[in-house]
Amino acid sequence: EAGVAQSPRYKIIEKRQSVAFWCNPISGHATLYWYQQILGQGPKLLIQFQNNGVVDDSQLPKDRFSAERLKGVDSTLKIQPAKLEDSAVYLCASSLSGSENSPLHFGNGTRLTVT
């Protein structure tokens, strides 16, 4: 089966610019997650979707970050405006049902550098 696809793989922007990341989950997976992984740290959940509805966005900085999952398939994560501390790898993951018996499958991530 095809894995979780993310693009772009790398992005370099200046602070105060905007950026968008795209994720295509595994076909049929209802749950989609965006994680932020800062260098030297473990991934931190930003937002979790179940189909096209938001399940948890408690750690999403909503003043600058937004995410959507139209039609319950692909998802985009946007940052506007970016700050230096947003430099990180943004990982997308999907699971079949969002339960403990349905493991997460991760994409290779998008590495963002904000200068």
Add this chain to the structure above:
Amino acid sequence: AQSVTQLGSHVSVSEGALVLLRCNYSSSVPPYLFWYVQYPNQGLQLLLKYTSAATLVKGINGFEAEFKKSETSFHLTKPSAHMSDAAEYFCAVNQGSNYKLTFGKGTLLTVNP
């Protein structure tokens, strides 16, 4: 809130030696625990998971982990390290019924020839 602590940000072993990566959890309810591996410039891959069945869990690539409630630990082991095991390893605990994973800070494993 549930959390995990990984002891040692960097572990170095010789090829063929025992691998031991430590993880302790904090949870007010029986947790679900996971180990993931991340190779350079790749996403995370599930190694194994504990979901309250057997306390000794076997995963891929010869890794296993033992859930010890009395020690609140879920350490990852492998009897004999291979060069291909060099990667970063993350322990994680689920949080709530939404299967939201909280990750530790990771342990970088280096395997020396």
